[in-house]
Structures are given as C-alpha cells and as structure tokens.
Amino acid sequence: MPGVTHDDAPPLADLMPWSVAPPRPGRTWPVAPDPAALRCRWATLLKAEGPDREALFAPTRSRSLHTAVGQLPGRRGGTEKLARASGPCPEPVRVLHAPFDEQWLIPDHRLLDAARPELWRVADERQIFVVETADTPGLPLLATSLLPFTRRGRIRPLYRRPGAEEPNLAPGLTAHLAARLGVPVPPEDMLAWIMAAARPDLTVPLPDDPDTWERGVRTGRRLLWLMRRDGERPKLPGGRRPYVRAPLPSRPLSLAYDRDDEALALDEGRISPVPPEAWDFEAEGVRVLESWFASRTAEPTPATLDAVRPSTWPQSWTSELLELITVLALLAEIQRPEPKSALTTKDLREAGVLPPPPAARIPASVLDHEEEGPGGQFTLV
Numbered sequence: 001m002p003g004v005t006h007d008d009a010p011p012l013a014d015l016m017p018w019s020v021a022p023p024r025p026g027r028t029w030p031v032a033p034d035p036a037a038l039r040c041r042w043a044t045l046l047k048a049e050g051p052d053r054e055a056l057f058a059p060t061r062s063r064s065l066h067t068a069v070g071q072l073p074g075r076r077g078g079t080e081k082l083a084r085a086s087g088p089c090p091e092p093v094r095v096l097h098a099p100f101d102e103q104w105l106i107p108d109h110r111l112l113d114a115a116r117p118e119l120w121r122v123a124d125e126r127q128i129f130v131v132e133t134a135d136t137p138g139l140p141l142l143a144t145s146l147l148p149f150t151r152r153g154r155i156r157p158l159y160r161r162p163g164a165e166e167p168n169l170a171p172g173l174t175a176h177l178a179a180r181l182g183v184p185v186p187p188e189d190m191l192a193w194i195m196a197a198a199r200p201d202l203t204v205p206l207p208d209d210p211d212t213w214e215r216g217v218r219t220g221r222r223l224l225w226l227m228r229r230d231g232e233r234p235k236l237p238g239g240r241r242p243y244v245r246a247p248l249p250s251r252p253l254s255l256a257y258d259r260d261d262e263a264l265a266l267d268e269g270r271i272s273p274v275p276p277e278a279w280d281f282e283a284e285g286v287r288v289l290e291s292w293f294a295s296r297t298a299e300p301t302p303a304t305l306d307a308v309r310p311s312t313w314p315q316s317w318t319s320e321l322l323e324l325i326t327v328l329a330l331l332a333e334i335q336r337p338e339p340k341s342a343l344t345t346k347d348l349r350e351a352g353v354l355p356p357p358p359a360a361r362i363p364a365s366v367l368d369h370e371e372e373g374p375g376g377q378f379t380l381v
Helices: 035-049 052-057 118-122 171-179 189-199 210-228 274-282 288-297 317-335 345-352
Strands: 093-098 101-105 129-132 139-145 156-157 158-163 165-169 243-246 255-258 263-266 269-270
Touching: 035 052, 035 101, 093 288, 101 288, 118 156, 118 158, 129 189, 139 189, 139 210, 171 189, 189 210, 189 345, 210 317, 243 288, 243 317, 269 317, 288 317
Parallel strands: none
Antiparallel strands: 093 101, 129 139, 129 156, 158 165, 243 269, 255 263, 263 269
C-alpha cells in the first residue's frame, strides 16, 4: 500500500493489552529439569532444622521460612510457615523455564518471590501464553501452553479468564478486522497472525486482504504448533530424524557440533543428523541447544539444594533433546511474512478500536478458584 511505513503498524501492547511481568522465583532450587530431583530437594529441606533449613531455603527480602502467603490459584500447597512445614512435596508442574527449555517447578507460593498469581488463575488446557523475547532477531515472540517462568519478557495470555473466555484482545479488534477481510477472525487466528507477523520492535502489521491474512494465519498456526509441541510429534522432511548414533555417557560434561557430519557430540556420545539450522538457532542471544544442555550439566554450588539432582543422564532428557533438535530445525525453515500494515494505528483509532480501555490492561476478576490464604483462611479474588 503506497505511503505506508512501519510506524503505522499498531503495537502488540495495544492489540493484546493485558500483560504480566515474568514470575520471579528468587531462588533456583524449586525449578529443575527432573521432577524426582525436586521431590528430593523438598524432602532434604524439611529434614533440616533451624539454621540449616534456613540456609538451604536461601531466604530473600520477599520470602523466608516465616513468610505467610496463600496458596497458588488452583494448587493445593500448604499455607503454614515453612519453618514448621511438613508433608510431601507438592506435585511438580511443567513450566517454560527458558526459550524452548521445558522444566519442572514445585508449585508452592512460599518458595516463589513473585509467583504472579494472576497467571495461575487463567492457566488451563486452552490457554496460550505469548512471551516477548529479547535480542532475538526473527523471533520476537514465543508461545507456550505452559506457565512461563522465563527470566525476561512480558507475558500476554490469549485469554483473560479460564475456559478460553474473554480474549485478551483490544475490544472490537476481531470484529473490525473480520469486516475488512470478509472472513471470520476467531481469537486463535488473531494470535496466529500476530505470531507470524510481529516485528522485532513488537509492532504487528495488519492486512486488509483475505489472501495475505490466510497465508499469515497458516504460518502462525505452524509456529504455534511447533512452539507448543502439542498433538502429533514433529518430523523432519524426507524421513530424516535425529537419533543416537553412539551411546551417551552417564553424565556428559561437554557439547560440541560437527558441522561437516551434522552431528552433536555429548562427550563420546553422538546424535545425528542435526541440521546446522538447529545448532545455530538462537534465542535471547544464546544458542538454544547450548543453553538447554548447560542447564542440565552445569556444576551446582556444593551444599545447596541445587546440588540434589540426577546422578546419571535420564533417558527422558535424550528424548527431549531429539525432539528439540527437530523443532528448532523446522522453525528455522519457516518463512515469516513481511506484510505492510494496511490497517494502520490511525485507522484503528478512527474505528474506536484503539486505544484499548484501561480495564483491558488489568486482570479480570476470576471467581472460579477457591484460594486458601495464609494459615488456612479462604480468600475471594
């Protein structure tokens, strides 16, 4: 469209108005790539007494053994002070710990400096969380069905309420876009377009022709499928698939890539084929495969709960690594559209879609959860 510039594209912050800062655990030990290790860490903490328990806990200004907090929404963790806590470990839940790095978390409010309860209230099987990335050319957004516990980037849930109720979209946006395109625009398709078309500056060009829209939505759906890893397992084209060529050691210490042989070496262990695009894939300025490996093999500080971890490399990690290689290779192949914004910020303002009302930028009231407060008192939110 002649005369249209990138500055005309509306910002993501207006299209998906409600956002939440990333959770801040405040300590590293409640998160791990192995759920059994978390249960052992919890048991180790509760076996310790007095100053020993306090040292293992790693107190901060926000959390200590004497902090009184309520349950996380939808969870059944205890609410007594940790100084006198007992009982089994709350069942670990899967979270997105870093870009493309799914780990496990002890879902206990007493362990987390800033748990962001508003995210827990809307987390269910139909929720999709959009995570803004930093310093990631070509990949400004991640999407996950898991609670994001990444260190950076604001989080924008697709829905403001559980059960896929009340999309976190500027009121009137999908209706206005549907009228211009002449096709239905459900929230999931709007998100698919955002994932495909978002620019590094987090503006999102919007088209006014259905063909461009359809191509972008198709690309965005594939991005969402690969990032969320739900449904059928992804496969490389041509029947290729990475697999273990030489057995991995019981505790690999180094990771290297052989570009000529397209092979990943974990000490003397070997995985191939690993396309160069998978090895080179970066998020937030680091190679994803190197970051994923380091989070499982870095030497912890002695005499801390982080030191409680598997003594050998679990088979489940190998399976996760093989799938991650496939996902990264397929993501690298996707050609994201670069449309110009036909529906500008000015157009959306004139239509009354932007700016979104102030209420769209704050959490919705969610009364579906009965939440236990400190000391067993129940609260309404």
